[in-house]
Amino acid sequence: MKRILIVVAALAMVSGFAAAETPFEEYESSIKAFAEGVANSLPLNSSVGLTWSDAYIGQFPRFGVGATIGFSTIPYAALEPVVGALGLTDDVENSELFEYLERFGGPLPAYTVEARLGGFMLPFDVGAKFGTIPPTVDTTGIVDGFEFDYLLAGADVRVNLLRGRGLAPKLSVGGAYNLLDARVGLVGQKDIEITSFEHPTENATHNLTLESPTVEYFWRANVVDFTVQASKDILLFTPYIGAGASIGFGSAGGGLRGTLVSDPPISDDDWDAINAALEAQGGETLPELGPQGLAVTADMPAGWAFRAYGGVSVNLLILRLDLTGMYDFLGENYGATVGVRIQF
Secondary structure: OHHHHHHHHHHHHHHHHHHOOOHHHHHHHHHHHHHHHHHOOHHHHHOOOOOOOOOOOOOOOOEEEEEEEEEEEEOHHHOHHHHHHOOOHHHHHOOOOHHHHHHHOEEEEEEEEEEEEEOOOOOEEEEEEEEEEOOOOOOOOOOOOEEEEEEEEEEEEEEEEEEOOOOOOEEEEEEEEEEEEEEEEEOOOOOEEEEEEEOOOOOOEEEEEEEEEEEEEEEEEEEEEEEEEEEOOEOOEEEEEEEEEEEEEEEEEEEEEEEEEEEOOOOOOOHHHHHHHHHHOOOOOOOOOEOOEEEEEEEEEEEEEEEEEEEEEEEEOOEEEEEEEEEEOOOOEEEEEEEEEEEO
């Protein structure tokens, strides 16, 4: 499913450069629409990790370490502006998986390793999480022809309001900051003839070609998250339920990354002159043009997400296995995670 979603996006970008009447203008507007569409999906994805069943683990020296893997969804509507602007609506809507894409959206995976430590003197605990697939790792063999890199990092603090004595549950409120940074790319595309231009100081026409480009999408979000959570230990299980409100700020974009070659050659530091020449002759202005390709980046509007989440952990001595489901009411996105930790 993830691969199909990436293919749809990548083909939309490639076809746009080849077929659109004004490809760069359409490409730029579609990326801006993509940024708006994805804005409300990223806060939910950034909340993966640190959702432990215990609303409060207790004061120091209580602590735990573990890992979480999961996903949240991104609606097809976030990609629809790109697909529509580039004339691929019929192709996508006639595909076998369109009904699934339209109804459920596509998954954005996430994982973290994490730790939580009980507070000193006051009834609070703090947590930190981190997950990454760095750009230096070759991921093209995992999903054939695709490369991706990923970073999710965050920290939170939770304050205990109820200690969970008797029939009462534990109850806590918390605040967190999360950073999400990700990119997916389809590698090894055919050479693309970008444009031609008259050099402003040379009496020559230069033709620009991008050799074997990688088509890519990327997004970055800074998310502030507020939560309230209740939990109760029942024999070997800890059921829990919570609610969260998140607001995210960031950017999203897409581009073609490769070796940009000019015929005849030009200096690598002459890209400003190229854009100036293109603008002066009334043609297309290439977005974020440089010797490694071109891209469009658009700021995402601040996106709120209001979610409910809940689940249960199975507790075997110091081992905890967490199962969590979550749903974002505004974006109508959902997600699920599985976590395992050792807690003392």
